[in-house]
Amino acid sequence: MAVSWVDLDGPGSVVQYRALNGSGTPSGDTQTVEGTVVASTTANPLKPWAAGWVGALHAGVMTGLSADSAYEYRVSDGTDAAVWSNWYRFKTLPPPSAFQEEGRQLTFAIIADMGYGETTIVTRV
DSSP: OEEEEEESSOSOOEEEEEEEOTTSOEEEEEEEEEOEEEEEEOOOTTOGGGOOSOEEEEEEEOOSOOTTOEEEEEEEOOOTTOOOOOOEEEEOOOOGGGGOSTTOOOOOOOOOOOOOSTTOOOOOO
């Protein structure tokens, strides 16, 4: 599973993730992966309206996840005095065999919002 985030000027990209047990508490070791800076922009002081969004777009990939399991992750810029995001939770899909039953279909949606500008609407699913 991949995760992406934006910050103002983070020099690096780090993702930490860990499995959760049935009661929602962490179980096992916390995994750490290096991400990448996918894109970045800077503000133009002569044309502040032309920049769109300003910052660095980061991405990291969490591997070795089990099907139908709960996890949580957080992100950082990876500096020595790293400031971490909050922990965010997700659950992986059931195994492919769960969708091979007659009449069962997988449907999902992906929503993304850079959250830039005065007309931005907070997106929560």
